[in-house]
Amino acid sequence: MTSVRIYKAQGIILARKNVGEADRVLTVFTNEYGKVRVIAKGIRRINSRRSPHLEVFNHVGLMIRHGKAMDSVTEAEMIESFPTIRHDLGRVGVGYYLCEIVEVLVAERQEHRDVFALLLHALRELDTNASLHLPLLAGRISKELLRTLGFTGPKKEPVAADVVSYIEGIAEKRLKTPKFYRQLTRVSGI
Template sequence: MPTYRDEGVVLRTHKLGEADRIVTLLTKSHGKVRAVAKGVRRTSSKFGARLEPFMVADIQFYEGRSLDTIQQAETIASYGADIVDDYPRFTAASVMVETADKVTELEGSPQQYLLLVGALRSLSRQEHPTELTLDSYLLRALSLAGWAPTFDSCARCGEVGPHESFVVQLGGMVCVKCAPPGAPHIVPEVVSLLDALVRGEWDAAEAHTQQNWSKASALVSAYTQWHLERTLRSLEHVAK
């Protein structure tokens, strides 16, 4: 059976037998890959540390019937080394890789791969506040997956805004006519912040208050879990 090579970021690992692990990776060209890394739990393993969560590696795979096998792994970026020592960054990174696991399938997704690697790099270097980095990643990952939130017009009828209500089930801001009873009203500043996070406009996002950050995070959390149709287990550990 053939071998292939790709770069990938480690999403999660599971023990297998006495010394092996099953490693789930998001690769640049082959989408999500589950592969066996043999002997990596032994202290003598040459590349066990290269296959920990949040690490980015250049990997050679041997194609198998149900699971591939990792033959070689060379480190590209060791973001995990900086992230795991800081609890807020560790929990944020955990949410990121769990989300990437949910929004990607077997086909290649270079955009999702590059987005995740960029977010982990930003976390490891502390380029921006952790909570903003996480919320921006979630909104952009969902947008790439086809669930882009609408902020400047009604998500239901298309009427140009600004509007006051945000409804996760409808995909974003909605007008008065489309808003269901009890729909939460969102102040313009929070809408502006959410829009900046989607666009990656960091100066604008960081200029907002901590109170607005918290309100935006609550909306992003609800929006993400609704569209993924499942609870993100790691999200409950993120401090808001």
């Protein structure tokens, strides 16, 4: 019996980390396989065709090859890029915050189609809603993520000020983005 060496997935890029001279490790939250870590070889080269597709927040279609140590991206196709988010510091902060929550709360290789749909909806709202109150969106979506993942029930929901502390308690580590978001709000006057 042969195993499938290449698989197709639709995902949202949550995070990236440069490795070596030209490679990047990506954390991708896929609709089909949950959170996966993959390597994109040669993506940091100037002539890389995949580079523009594999940026944080992008909704992409991927072809991924199973590897011994880590799976690798062989093809990438842009589905949605959310350009408005990238041009507004406040929206960037909220986007990173939501992606970090998903990254720390979702275990690898566990399918969560409802969480994928919620994150995709939040990114679309961040991108298209001009009159959006960013702190309210961040609080609402983070509470929905906690509820969807089963960390809160109807009678056990943290108040808005405690959501970050509650998530940090579950993850057993401090989140990086709330501090980043506070700095952005001071700089940009949000």
